[in-house]
Amino acid sequence: MRILVLNEQDIINVFTMQDAIQADKDALEIYSKGGSVTPLRTNIAVPKEEGQSLAMPGYAAEANALGVKIVSVYPNNIKKGLTSVPATMVLQNEDTGEVNAILDGTFLTRIRTGAVSGAATDLLAKKDSKIFALFGTGGQAETQLEAVLTVRGIEEVRVFDLSKERAQDFADKMAEKFNGKFKAKYVVAKSSDDAIVDADIITSVTTTKTPVFNGKLVKKGAHINGVGSFTPFMHEIDEYILLNADKVYVDTRNGVLNESGDFIIPISEGKCTEDIITGELGELILGKTIGRESDEEITFFKTVGSGVLDVVTARRIYEKAVEKKAGQIIEF
Ligand SMILES: NC(=O)c1ccc[n+]([C@@H]2O[C@H](COP(=O)([O-])OP(=O)(O)OC[C@H]3O[C@@H](n4cnc5c(N)ncnc54)[C@H](O)[C@@H]3O)[C@@H](O)[C@H]2O)c1
Numbered sequence: 001m002r003i004l005v006l007n008e009q010d011i012i013n014v015f016t017m018q019d020a021i022q023a024d025k026d027a028l029e030i031y032s033k034g035g036s037v038t039p040l041r042t043n044i045a046v047p048k049e050e051g052q053s054l055a056m057p058g059y060a061a062e063a064n065a066l067g068v069k070i071v072s073v074y075p076n077n078i079k080k081g082l083t084s085v086p087a088t089m090v091l092q093n094e095d096t097g098e099v100n101a102i103l104d105g106t107f108l109t110r111i112r113t114g115a116v117s118g119a120a121t122d123l124l125a126k127k128d129s130k131i132f133a134l135f136g137t138g139g140q141a142e143t144q145l146e147a148v149l150t151v152r153g154i155e156e157v158r159v160f161d162l163s164k165e166r167a168q169d170f171a172d173k174m175a176e177k178f179n180g181k182f183k184a185k186y187v188v189a190k191s192s193d194d195a196i197v198d199a200d201i202i203t204s205v206t207t208t209k210t211p212v213f214n215g216k217l218v219k220k221g222a223h224i225n226g227v228g229s230f231t232p233f234m235h236e237i238d239e240y241i242l243l244n245a246d247k248v249y250v251d252t253r254n255g256v257l258n259e260s261g262d263f264i265i266p267i268s269e270g271k272c273t274e275d276i277i278t279g280e281l282g283e284l285i286l287g288k289t290i291g292r293e294s295d296e297e298i299t300f301f302k303t304v305g306s307g308v309l310d311v312v313t314a315r316r317i318y319e320k321a322v323e324k325k326a327g328q329i330i331e332f
Contacts, residue, residue, distance in 0.1 A: 001098050006317065006327040008107040014320040017143070017150045020115035020313060021122060025285055026063060027312035028119070028251060032282025036060040038307040049076055058307030059094070065315035067091040069105050069307065089314045101318045101327075105310075112313040113305060114143025116251055117203055117225040120281055120301035122151040124249065124292050125223035129200035130155045133189070135213065136206035136228060137161040137170035144205050144227065145174060149182040152201065157184045160195040161206075164188065193217055204228055204236050209261075215240030221295045226262055226302040235261040237300070242266055246297035247278040247290070255304040262302055 030036050037059040044053045051074040059066045071087040078084050087105030092098065121129075129152045134145055137159055148154060157174070161167035171186040178184070189195035192213045196202055199219070204212050205227040215238030218224065224245070229236040242248060242262065250256040256263055257274055266272050279289030281301065292299055321327050 001332060003099055003330045003332075004101040004318065004321060004327045005330060006101060006103045006321055008104045010321060010327045011104065011107055011111070011317055014324045014326045015111070015317045017111070017115060017118065017146050019316060019320065020111045021118040021147060021150065023313040023316040024112060024115040024119045024309055025281075027060065027306075027308045028116070028280065028282035029285045030060045030062050030282070030312065031252060031306065031308045032280045032286055032288070035062050036308040041307070049074055051076070056307045056310065058311035060308055060312050061094070063312045063315055064094055065091075065311040066094040067311045067314055069108070069310045071105065089310060091311075091314050091318055101314070101321075103314050103317060108310060108314055108317070109305075110140055110143045112309045113140055113227065113303070114145075114147040115313070116281075116303050116305075116309060117144055117227060117301070118147025118151050120225055120249060120303075121148050121201055121223060123281065123284060124247075124299040124301060125152055125201050126221055126292075126295050127152075129153075129223070131158065131199045131201075132156070132184070133158045133160065133195040133199035133202045135160050135192070135195065135202070135204040137163075137167050138205070138207070140205045140227065141170060142174065144203050144225075146178070148201055148203060149178065149184060154182065154184045154201070157186045158189045158195045158199065159186065160189040160192055160212075201225075206236060207234075208236050209234050211238040212236055214238060215244070218298060220298065223299045224301070226260075226300065229260045229262045230304050231259065232261050232264045235265050237262045237302070239266045239271065241298070241300050242276060243272055244298070245300040247292065247299045248276055249279055249281050249284060249299070249301045250277055251281055251303040251309070252306050253277060253280055255306055256302050259304045260302060
């Protein structure tokens with residue numbers, strides 16, 4: 001058996017954000033037409049370390065993508081100088097069941113999560129969008145930024161974080177990293193209001209439990225990506241947006257309605273029903289639901305993530321790596 005091992009740099013060398021956006025579009029299309037299998041993740045508690053080990057299996061036959069992402073949540077790792085959420089993707093050969101690749105799952109999560117916002121932005125944001133507001137400058141922020149820069153000609157990026165220092169550091173690093181590749185200039189917003197006034201695209205990727213901006217200040221025609229809220233108690237996007245956006249899209253209805261407080265809280269308070277969702281992004285790609293109809297409409301996309309994004313993106317990375325002879329091969 002031969003197993004290809006791909007670390008973050010190997011992936012960066014062979015796989016672009018544009019590739020990742022296409023992989024996510026394909027993954028969500030396959031999901032929305034019922035072509036994937038993504039069983040509920042299993043969760044094993046490891047009490048002695050207050051840890052949890054999660055296994056997220058997935059299969060998308062149309063993409064020849066079979067595998068499992070192993071993600072652990074070990075809060076005490078920080079004291080050991082290790083990441084608290086280590087992740088590894090194990091990819092299998094669908095014809096034999098053998099493991100054929102192991103990928104850095106932390107980077108895979110970052111790239112596929114940025115790319116899903118990139119896919120939504122590409123399909124829903126106004127073509128002439130110029131100002132991008134990014135809330136949250138943590139581990140997921142860079143790929144969120146790169147994805148939006150990849151699909152629209154952004155001229156100004158406004159970043160906002162509760163930690164001004166982290167926001168400044170992020171803005172400086174991104175200005176250096178993307179200098180020459182994208183034309184945007186980077187500004188640290190003084191307040192949440194300052195960040196969104198006139199913004200054409202807004203992405204929020206924070207760990208907040210309460211809304212990060214005032215939805216009433218969002219301008220007509222804006223597109224919003226909500227990425228952070230993944231538990232019923234996390235309410236990241238002002239419910240004004242959910243209730244007043246012209247169109248509301250999700251990565252998966254099942255995931256968002258069961259996991260995200262952005263939807264669960266307003267629905268449980270009787271302010272709206274599940275029917276507030278216009279459609280899944282995959283349904284939009286399949287032409288089963290309507291997209292943006294004018295430059296005046298506000299569109300909102302919410303993602304909580306899905307195993308189908310991991311397995312399809314991992315398979316595409318594997319295919320590119322084989323073609324370009326990247327990574328290390330282990331034989332046993
Ligand atoms: N949708 C998905 O598929 C997906 C995938 C991965 C991670 N996530 C979620 O995305 C979120 C961010 O992940 P991360 O790894 O970047 O986290 P992180 O902890 O590295 O960074 C979070 C950042 O958000 C900032 N923040 C918190 N509250 C804020 C507020 N009110 N306004 C502005 N900034 C605020 C923090 O200061 C911090 O800099 C997490 O909730 C994570 O679970 C979602």
